[in-house]
Amino acid sequence: MISRRKALRAGAGLAALATVGAPSILHAQTKTLKITTWGGKWGEVMKATVLPAFEKEFKCTVSADQAFPFLPKLQVSPKNDPIYDVLHANSNEQWNAVVEGLVMDKITAKEVPNIADVYPYAVSEKIVGVTIFTSAIGLGYRTDKGLAKPTSWKDLADPKLAGARGGYLIPVNSLGQAHLMMLGKVYGKGLTDLDAAYKALEALKPIKLVDFTGQMEKMLLSAEVSMGVIHDSGVYRYEGANMQPVDFASPSEGVMSLEQVLNVTPGSKVKELAFAYIDYMLRPDVQKLLAEAVWYSPANKKVKLDAKYDAKLLTTPEKVATLIQPDWKWYNARREDVDARVTKILKG
Amino acid sequence: MSAAPNRRPFDAGRTAYLVLNALLLAFLLLPIAIVLVFALNPTPYISFPPVGVSLRWFEKFFGSAEFMNALWLSLWVAFVVLVLSIVIGAACALALARGNLPGRAVLTAFFMSPLMVPAILTGLALFQAYLLSGIGRPVWGLIAAHTLVAVPYVIRTTLAVLHNFDRRIEEAAAVLGASPVRVFFEVTLPLIRPGVFAGGVFAFIVSFDQFPVSLFLVVPKGETLPVVLFNYMKFDLDGAIAAASMVSILLALSVVLVLERLIGLKAYVKL
Amino acid sequence: MMTAARPSPIAWLIAPAGLLFVLFFVLPFAVMTAMSFYSGNPVTNPNAFLTTRHYERFLFDTAGIFHEALWSTLRIGLITTIVSLLIGYPLAHWMARMQSRLGHALVLMAVIAPMLTGIVVRTFAWMTILQDKGVINTTLMQWGLIEKPLPLMYNEFGTIVALVHIYVPFMVLTLTGVIGRIDERLEQAARSLGAGRIRAFVEVTLPLSLPGILAGSLLVFALSISAYVTPSLMGGTDVLTLPMLIAQQVGTSFNPNFAGALGVILLLVSLAIVVAYNRILARLAGGQGMA
Numbered sequence: 001m002i003s004r005r006k007a008l009r010a011g012a013g014l015a016a017l018a019t020v021g022a023p024s025i026l027h028a029q030t031k032t033l034k035i036t037t038w039g040g041k042w043g044e045v046m047k048a049t050v051l052p053a054f055e056k057e058f059k060c061t062v063s064a065d066q067a068f069p070f071l072p073k074l075q076v077s078p079k080n081d082p083i084y085d086v087l088h089a090n091s092n093e094q095w096n097a098v099v100e101g102l103v104m105d106k107i108t109a110k111e112v113p114n115i116a117d118v119y120p121y122a123v124s125e126k127i128v129g130v131t132i133f134t135s136a137i138g139l140g141y142r143t144d145k146g147l148a149k150p151t152s153w154k155d156l157a158d159p160k161l162a163g164a165r166g167g168y169l170i171p172v173n174s175l176g177q178a179h180l181m182m183l184g185k186v187y188g189k190g191l192t193d194l195d196a197a198y199k200a201l202e203a204l205k206p207i208k209l210v211d212f213t214g215q216m217e218k219m220l221l222s223a224e225v226s227m228g229v230i231h232d233s234g235v236y237r238y239e240g241a242n243m244q245p246v247d248f249a250s251p252s253e254g255v256m257s258l259e260q261v262l263n264v265t266p267g268s269k270v271k272e273l274a275f276a277y278i279d280y281m282l283r284p285d286v287q288k289l290l291a292e293a294v295w296y297s298p299a300n301k302k303v304k305l306d307a308k309y310d311a312k313l314l315t316t317p318e319k320v321a322t323l324i325q326p327d328w329k330w331y332n333a334r335r336e337d338v339d340a341r342v343t344k345i346l347k348g
Numbered sequence: 349m350s351a352a353p354n355r356r357p358f359d360a361g362r363t364a365y366l367v368l369n370a371l372l373l374a375f376l377l378l379p380i381a382i383v384l385v386f387a388l389n390p391t392p393y394i395s396f397p398p399v400g401v402s403l404r405w406f407e408k409f410f411g412s413a414e415f416m417n418a419l420w421l422s423l424w425v426a427f428v429v430l431v432l433s434i435v436i437g438a439a440c441a442l443a444l445a446r447g448n449l450p451g452r453a454v455l456t457a458f459f460m461s462p463l464m465v466p467a468i469l470t471g472l473a474l475f476q477a478y479l480l481s482g483i484g485r486p487v488w489g490l491i492a493a494h495t496l497v498a499v500p501y502v503i504r505t506t507l508a509v510l511h512n513f514d515r516r517i518e519e520a521a522a523v524l525g526a527s528p529v530r531v532f533f534e535v536t537l538p539l540i541r542p543g544v545f546a547g548g549v550f551a552f553i554v555s556f557d558q559f560p561v562s563l564f565l566v567v568p569k570g571e572t573l574p575v576v577l578f579n580y581m582k583f584d585l586d587g588a589i590a591a592a593s594m595v596s597i598l599l600a601l602s603v604v605l606v607l608e609r610l611i612g613l614k615a616y617v618k619l
Numbered sequence: 620m621m622t623a624a625r626p627s628p629i630a631w632l633i634a635p636a637g638l639l640f641v642l643f644f645v646l647p648f649a650v651m652t653a654m655s656f657y658s659g660n661p662v663t664n665p666n667a668f669l670t671t672r673h674y675e676r677f678l679f680d681t682a683g684i685f686h687e688a689l690w691s692t693l694r695i696g697l698i699t700t701i702v703s704l705l706i707g708y709p710l711a712h713w714m715a716r717m718q719s720r721l722g723h724a725l726v727l728m729a730v731i732a733p734m735l736t737g738i739v740v741r742t743f744a745w746m747t748i749l750q751d752k753g754v755i756n757t758t759l760m761q762w763g764l765i766e767k768p769l770p771l772m773y774n775e776f777g778t779i780v781a782l783v784h785i786y787v788p789f790m791v792l793t794l795t796g797v798i799g800r801i802d803e804r805l806e807q808a809a810r811s812l813g814a815g816r817i818r819a820f821v822e823v824t825l826p827l828s829l830p831g832i833l834a835g836s837l838l839v840f841a842l843s844i845s846a847y848v849t850p851s852l853m854g855g856t857d858v859l860t861l862p863m864l865i866a867q868q869v870g871t872s873f874n875p876n877f878a879g880a881l882g883v884i885l886l887l888v889s890l891a892i893v894v895a896y897n898r899i900l901a902r903l904a905g906g907q908g909m910a
Binding site for chain 3: 474511
C-alpha cells in the first residue's frame with residue numbers, strides 16, 4: 001500500500017516533469033500572420049501545402065486558428081491588437097463582424113491585385129471582404145428512393161417526403177437561414193418576404209433539423225432523410241469513396257450562394273502581409289488546389305479545373321449567374337425576431 | 349455479501365440483482381460498442397451495419413501529427429489538473445466539513461457553481477479576462493481553467509465521504525497518543541481516499557474530455573484533442589474520430605487503473 | 620461533537636480553492652455580469668451604453684421562448700437526475716459490495732468508459748442507435764413489434780437518454796464511495812435480527828447512503844442543467860434549453876452580452892436550488908450524529 005504522502009510526492013514530481021516536457025509553442029522570430037481556417041480536408045491541404053508555401057515565399061510565420069467559433073474571440077480581443085489579422089468566414093458572419101467594426105468594409109484591387117480577375121459576385125455589394133470560393137446551396141437527394149430529380153425548391157414540400165426531409169436549425173446555421181429566405185422568394189414576393197417564408201416553413205413539417213452540414217451529409221448517406229437542403233460540396237466530396245446513391249440538384253429558381261470570404265481586421269499590425277495572403281489565396285494554382293480538394297467553386301475566373309470538377313462546379317459566367325446572394329445585412333438586423341419566430345413554428 | 353449459513357440452491361433475489369446490474373451495464377456499454385464498430389468499419393462515413401473490419405482509421409489517427417500532438421497535450425494537461433484538483437479540492441472539502449466556517453451551505457454552493465454555468469460561458473469569461481489582463485493564452489491559463497471546473501468534483505465527492513465519517517476512529521487514535529498531524533495523515537486521509545479517488549477520476553476525465561472551456565483558450569498548434577476532433581468532425585465524417593475515441597478510452601482507462609492502485613476506491617482500513 | 624464558536628485552524632485549508640476561484644471564477648464572471656448590463660463591449664466599442672434590456676428581454680419574454688427554455692432546462696435536469704439515480708444506485712451498490720478486486724476494477728472501467736468517449740462520437744453512436752433507421756427501430760420493425768419507427772431522437776426523450784448515459788458514471792462513482800464506507804455488519808445485524816434483505820436495505824443501508832444520494836443528485840442536476848452540446852445534437856428544435864440559448868448567443872448570434880445575462884439568470888436559479896439541497900444535506904448529516 002503506497003502512503004498518500006508518497007503518492008503526492010510522485011504526483012508532484014511527475015507534474016513538474018510534465019511541465020518541462022510540455023510541447024512548446026513556436027515563437028516566431030519573423031512576422032506572424034494570424035488567420036483562421038476550417039478543419040477537415042481544407043485544413044489538411046492548407047497546413048500541408050498552401051501555408052508552408054506562403055510562409056516560404058513571404059518569409060513569415062502563419063498561425064492558423066482552427067478552433068471554431070472565431071467571431072466571439074475577435075469580439076473580445078482589443079481593437080488595436082486583434083487576435084486575428086485575416087478572418088475567414090461565411091458572408092453572414094463577415095456582415096456581423098463589419099457592423100461591430102471588427103473587419104474592413106471594403107477591399108479593392110489596389111490592396112489585392114487579383115481582385116481584378118474574380119467574378120462579380122466575389123466583390124458585390126452583398127459581400128464585405130473578398131470571396132475566394134463559393135458553394136451552391138440546393139437540394140441533396142437519394143437516387144434510390146424512387147424520387148425524381150428535384151427541379152424546384154417546392155419539391156422539398158412533397159407530402160411523400162413527410163418525416164424524410166432534412167433542414168437546419170435556423171438560429172445556428174447559415175444554410176438554414178438562406179433556405180428560409182429562399183422560401184420567401186419561391187412562395188412569396190422575394191427573399192425578404194418573411195411572412196410567406198414562415199408559412200412555407202410550417203408546411204414543411206415534419207422535418208428533421210440538424211446543427212451543421214456534416215450531420216445533413218450523414219443523414220443523406222444513411223438514408224435517414226431522402227432529401228435535404230445542402231450545398232453541392234457536401235454531396236460531391238463523397239464521390240469515388242461514396243457508395244451511397246446521393247446526388248445534388250440545382251433548383252430552377254436558383255441556388256443560394258455560400259461564400260468563403262476573407263477579410264482583414266482594421267487593427268492588424270501586418271496589413272500588407274494580410275492583403276498579400278488574400279492575393280495569394282486568389283492565385284489560380286492555389287485556387288485549383290483547394291477547389292479540387294473540397295469541391296468548392298473558385299472565385300477567380302482564370303482558374304482551369306480538371307474536367308470532372310469543371311462539369312459540376314460553377315466555373316462559367318452562365319453557371320455563376322444562377323447564384324443568388326442573400327442580403328445578410330438585412331437578415332442579421334432582424335435575426336433575433338426571426339430566430340424566436342422560427343423556434344416557435346418548428347417546436348413540437 | 350457474506351455467505352449465509354444455509355446456501356440455497358437458487359437465490360432468486362440475488363439473481364435478479366445481478367441481472368439488473370448486467371442490463372444497466374449493457375446500457376452504459378452499448379454506445380461504446382457502436383463506437384468500436386465505427387472505428388473498425390472501413391467505409392469513409394459512419395454507417396450501420398458495418399461492412400468489414402479494418403485498421404485504417406487507427407492508422408490515420410496515429411499517423412496524424414495533429415492528432416498525436418493534441419493527444420499528448422490533453423494527456424499531460426489532464427495529469428497536471430488531476431494533481432492540482434486533488435490537492436486543492438480535498439483541502440477545501442476538509443475545511444468545509446471540519447473547519448466550522450460560517451455560511452457553510454452558501455460556501456459549498458459557491459464552490460459548486462462552475463458546474464452550473466454552461467462551460468461555454470466559463471470559457472468566454474476566462475478568455476475575456478485573460479485578454480483584458482494581457483495574459484494572452486498560455487498553457488497554464490488553460491490548466492487553471494480546467495482546474496477550476498475540475499475542483500468542484502473533488503470537493504463534492506470528498507464531502508460525501510466526510511459526511512458519513514465516524515469521527516470516533518480519529519478520537520480513538522488521539523486517545524491512544526497520536527498527534528493531530530499523525531491522526532490526519534494516518535487515519536483521516538486514508539479513510540477519505542474513496543471520495544478523493546472518485547473526485548480525482550472525474551478531474552482527470554473532465555480535463556481530458558473538456559471541450560467548451562478549451563475552445564476559447566487553446567492556441568493554434570496547441571489544441572487539445574476534443575477541440576481537434578470536434579473541428580475535424582464538422583467537415584469530415586469518417587471513422588478517424590471513432591478511432592480517436594477508442595484510443596482515448598483505452599488510455600484514460602489505464603490511467604484510472606493506475607490511480608485505483610495508488611489511491612484506491614476501497615478503503616483498506618475497515619473496522 | 621460539540622460545535623466550536625469560531626472556525627478551527629483547519630478552515631485555512633480552504634485558501635487555495637478560494638484563491639483559485641476568486642481569480643479565475645469570480646473576477647471573470649464579475650466582468651461578464653457587468654457586460655450583461657451593456658449593449659456592447661465597452662472596452663472595444665465606445666458606443667456601448669448601460670442598459671437592462673437583456674434582462675428585460677428574458678423577463679418579459681415577448682418572443683415566448685425564454686421562460687419555456689428555463690422550464691425545459693429544469694425539467695430535463697430533474698428527470699435526468701432521477702433516472703440517473705435509479706440506474707446508478709444498483710450499479711454503485713454492486714460495485715461497493717463486490718469482493719473480487721478484479722471484478723471491481725472491471726466494473727469500474729465499464730462505468731467510466733462512457734465518460735471518456737467524447738461528446739461528439741458519443742452523439743453519433745446514439746444517432747446510430749436511436750434514429751428512425753437506427754438499431755432499435757430496425758430491430759423492432761424486423762420483429763414486427765412496431766410498424767412505424769418510434770421517435771426516439773431529435774426530441775426530449777433522446778436528449779434525456781444521452782444525458783443519463785453521460786451522467787450515470789458520475790452518480791455511480793459518487794455513491795460507491797459512500798456505500799463502501801457503510802459498515803456491512805450493520806446490515807448483517809439487521810438481518811440476524813430477522814429483517815429480510817430488502818427491509819435491511821431500505822431501513823439500514825439506504826438511509827446511511829443518503830448523503831451520497833444527495834451529493835450525486837446534486838452533481839448530476841448541476842451538470843445536466845448546464846449541458847448544451849448534447850441537447851443541441853440530440854434534440855433538434857424540439858428541445859431548447861437555456862444553455863443552448865446561451866451557446867447560440869455566443870457562437871452564432873454574436874451577442875455575448877445577452878448570453879451573459881442568461882448565464883447570470885441560470886446561475887442564480889441554480890444556486891438557489893443548490894443552497895436548499897445543501898441545507899437538507901447538512902441537516903441529515905447532523906441528524907445522524909456524525910461528522
